[in-house]
Amino acid sequence: MTATAAQPPAASGDAEAHAHVPVLLDRCMDLLAPALAERPGAVVVDATLGMGGHSEALLTRFPRARLIGLDRDPEALARSRRRLAPFGDRFTAVHAVYDELPAVLARLGIPRIDGILFDLGVSSLQLDEADRGFAYARDAPLDMRMDPTRGITAAEVLNTYPADDLSRILREYGEERFARKIAATIVRERAREPFRDSARLVDLVRDAIPAATRRTGGNPAKRTFQALRIEVNQELTVLERALPAALAALAVGGRIVVLSYHSLEDRMTKRALAAGAASKAPPDLPVVPDALQPTFTLLTRASEGATEAETAENPRAASARLRAAERVREDS
Structure with missing residues (x-):
C-alpha cells in the first residue's frame, strides 16, 4: 500500500526551494516505491540533495522511511535543512560527495540501504x-x-x-x-x-x-x-567510484535510480547497472548455478526521458535520462 501522508508546511523564507520542480519526480517515486513502501524503517539515500525537492517527496510519500541526504554544497545543505526540518529526525543531512557513501553509512551505523537516488550534474541552486x-x-x-x-x-x-x-x-x-x-x-x-x-x-x-x-x-x-x-x-571520477559503492550498499530488494544529463554520465551508469545485471557464468554453460546468477535486474531496459508536459513545465528536464535497477540477490 502506498503511503499518502499530508505534505508538511514549507519552512519560512524558502519559497524559492518549493518553486523548484524536481526532474521526473513521479517516475522516481514509482520506481523506488516497492523498496520503501512496505518496509518500516527503510533507509533511502538522496545522494545529490540539492534543493531537497526529491527528498521532500520521498519523505512525504513514505512516512515510515528515513532519508540520508548528501551534498557537497554547504548552501544547498543549509536550504534543505530548513526545508525538511518538519520531518524531524527522519532526515539527516551530510556534507559529503556521493563517492563518500560507504564512509557516511559506516559513521551513521547503517549496514545496508533500501533505496538510493542520484540526480547528477549542476543543481538549480548553483545555476x-x-x-x-x-x-x-x-x-x-x-x-x-x-x-x-x-x-x-x-x-x-x-x-x-x-x-x-x-x-x-x-x-x-x-x-x-x-x-x-x-x-x-x-x-x-x-x-x-x-x-x-x-x-x-x-x-x-x-x-x-x-x-x-x-x-x-x-x-x-x-x-x-x-x-x-x-x-x-571531478564529476566523472566521483561517479565512477560512487556507482559501485551505491550498488554494494543496497539490500536485497533495494533499488537505485540515476538521473543523468549528458551522454558521458549516462554511458557510465548504463555500464555499471548492466554489469550488475549480467550473469557471471560462461556463455555456453547450460545451467547457471545460483552463485553465478545476476545480483541485479534492470528496471529500465533503455534510458527514459521526460515527457513533453514535464519539459514544458521544467525545461531543465529536456536532457534528463533515467535508469534504474533492483538488487535481487546477494553477491556470491
Missing part, C-alpha cells in the same frame, strides 16, 4: 546564483566549484593547464569539436591577461568557433562551461 560562475548567460567570477570551500576553480584551470590538457578536457567532457582551437586561444589570451570572469570566456569561445557553427545549437560556450565544471568538480 541560479550568478556569483557561482556556472551559467554562461551571466557574467560572474569563474569559480564553478560545487563546494566553494575546497578545490581549484575554473579560472585556475584556464590559467594553469597546458594546452593539450585543456583540449582533452573540452573534447572529452564537453564533446567540443573545436577543442584544440579553443584551447590554443585560451593559452594565448591568458598570457595577455589571466581569466577571471565568465563573460570574457564566452566571447573567446564564440570568436574561436566558425560563424556557420554559431548559428545553430544554442550558446556556443555551453560545451566549454560543461567541460570546465566536470573537471573542477
Whole structure:
C-alpha cells in the first residue's frame, strides 16, 4: 500500500526551494516505491540533495522511511535543512560527495540501504546564483566549484593547464569539436591577461568557433562551461567510484535510480547497472548455478526521458535520462 501522508508546511523564507520542480519526480517515486513502501524503517539515500525537492517527496510519500541526504554544497545543505526540518529526525543531512557513501553509512551505523537516488550534474541552486560562475548567460567570477570551500576553480584551470590538457578536457567532457582551437586561444589570451570572469570566456569561445557553427545549437560556450565544471568538480571520477559503492550498499530488494544529463554520465551508469545485471557464468554453460546468477535486474531496459508536459513545465528536464535497477540477490 502506498503511503499518502499530508505534505508538511514549507519552512519560512524558502519559497524559492518549493518553486523548484524536481526532474521526473513521479517516475522516481514509482520506481523506488516497492523498496520503501512496505518496509518500516527503510533507509533511502538522496545522494545529490540539492534543493531537497526529491527528498521532500520521498519523505512525504513514505512516512515510515528515513532519508540520508548528501551534498557537497554547504548552501544547498543549509536550504534543505530548513526545508525538511518538519520531518524531524527522519532526515539527516551530510556534507559529503556521493563517492563518500560507504564512509557516511559506516559513521551513521547503517549496514545496508533500501533505496538510493542520484540526480547528477549542476543543481538549480548553483545555476541560479550568478556569483557561482556556472551559467554562461551571466557574467560572474569563474569559480564553478560545487563546494566553494575546497578545490581549484575554473579560472585556475584556464590559467594553469597546458594546452593539450585543456583540449582533452573540452573534447572529452564537453564533446567540443573545436577543442584544440579553443584551447590554443585560451593559452594565448591568458598570457595577455589571466581569466577571471565568465563573460570574457564566452566571447573567446564564440570568436574561436566558425560563424556557420554559431548559428545553430544554442550558446556556443555551453560545451566549454560543461567541460570546465566536470573537471573542477571531478564529476566523472566521483561517479565512477560512487556507482559501485551505491550498488554494494543496497539490500536485497533495494533499488537505485540515476538521473543523468549528458551522454558521458549516462554511458557510465548504463555500464555499471548492466554489469550488475549480467550473469557471471560462461556463455555456453547450460545451467547457471545460483552463485553465478545476476545480483541485479534492470528496471529500465533503455534510458527514459521526460515527457513533453514535464519539459514544458521544467525545461531543465529536456536532457534528463533515467535508469534504474533492483538488487535481487546477494553477491556470491
